[in-house]
Amino acid sequence: MTAPNIYDALRESHEIQRTVFRKLLRSKAGSQARIALFTQARHELAAHEAAEERYLYAPMMMHDMGLATSRHALHEHHQVDELVEHLQALDPAGDAWIEQARALSHEVHHHLREEERKFFQVSGKLLTDTQKVKLAGHYRRDYRRMHRLLTAE
Incomplete structure (x- = not known):
């Protein structure tokens, strides 16, 4: 069995994001569950x-x-961040909120698919197997650290 690599670590978070957005879009307007799921989505992202x-x-x-692939991915992260910021300003009980949440979910799903189908292949050619394993450890540590910081807010 091979050691977990950066792609394994990223896919774990991708699955969490997909699950949270699926639940978020099914949540009741203005409910505490919707608010909690949106907070979870924001922190995860x-x-x-x-x-x-x-x-x-x-x-x-x-x-x-x-370079080009990374710049494109960074741009998509920025777009997601802007959608999250806009969503935070809306009433979670309103129609505009769910429409914006759908737009955010669409953008996140698009980004995840693109990353898994294109970016992983490009980066897979450039990084060594040793790098991929080391980067997984660094990613997981920083991911956990960021979660701790965000939940402490």
Whole structure:
């Protein structure tokens, strides 16, 4: 059995994101469950993005072949962050909130698919197996640290 690599670690968070958004979009308007799920989604996205940018995108940007892909992924993270910020300003009981939540879910799902189908393949060619295993450890530590910081807010 091979050691877990960066892609294994990222896919774990991707599955959490998919599950949280599925539940969020089914939640009742204005309910405590909706608010809790949105908080969970915000924290998951923020922790994942920070650790991923540090331990996958930054190493990828050290390679010419990884620049464009990394820049595109960073741009999508920024778009997700803007959607989250807009959603925070809306009433969770309103129609506008659920429409914005659907837009956010769509953007997150698009990003995850693109990452898993394209970015992982590009980065897989540029990183060594040893790097992939080391980056997984760094990613997981930073991801947990970010979760602790976000839940302490």
